[in-house]
Amino acid sequence: MKTNKMLQGAMRKTKIWRVRFTVGSYLAFLMTLLAPISPVHAPSFDISKAEAVNIDSKLYAKSLAEIEYNWGDEQFRCLAKLWGKESAWNHEADNPISSAYGIAQMLNETSDNPMVQISNGLRYIEHRYANPCNAWQFWQRKNWY
Numbered sequence: 001m002k003t004n005k006m007l008q009g010a011m012r013k014t015k016i017w018r019v020r021f022t023v024g025s026y027l028a029f030l031m032t033l034l035a036p037i038s039p040v041h042a043p044s045f046d047i048s049k050a051e052a053v054n055i056d057s058k059l060y061a062k063s064l065a066e067i068e069y070n071w072g073d074e075q076f077r078c079l080a081k082l083w084g085k086e087s088a089w090n091h092e093a094d095n096p097i098s099s100a101y102g103i104a105q106m107l108n109e110t111s112d113n114p115m116v117q118i119s120n121g122l123r124y125i126e127h128r129y130a131n132p133c134n135a136w137q138f139w140q141r142k143n144w145y
Contacts, residue, residue: 057089057103061118069126079132082139083121091117 061079065071071079086105087093091114094101101109104121111117129135129145139145 055114057091057114057118060115061103061122064118065122065132069122069131071131075132078136079122079125082132082136082145085139086145 058080061083062076065076065079069075083089083103083105087103089103091103091112093103093105095105099108100106102111102117102121103114104117104124106117106120106124109117109120111120125132125135125145129138135145
């Protein structure tokens with residue numbers, strides 16, 4: 001039983017890193033396509049500040065939701081509406097009347113990393129509502145989730 005839980009934990013971590021690698025590879029490919037022809041005009045890139053590079057939060061959330069939770073397009077549409085209303089997908093969104101912060105507007109969220117916020121938000125939705133469409137339906141009734 002304990003081995004099974006350890007295996008599930010290892011599989012979950014592997015899936016998350018696979019999503020990060022896939023999204024990172026996709027972004028690197030796009031950057032190569034969009035890079036200027038002349039290296040003189042190419043912007044310098046400091047690899048030590050790679051975390052500061054803006055990721056496509058929706059693409060990352062869609063990939064993680066699909067791989068980690070098996071949520072398809074319908075669930076992602078609900079998630080996009082939900083987090084669109086909560087934060088407009090802004091990883092620096094800060095609620096002035098509560099401790100809610102970030103893309104998912106999680107209470108007491110301390111990370112300013114969009115990937116961490118998305119991972120935490122998806123885990124919360126799965127735990128509390130089972131899926132994003134249930135969370136969205138709740139939000140439509142209560143104006144919070």
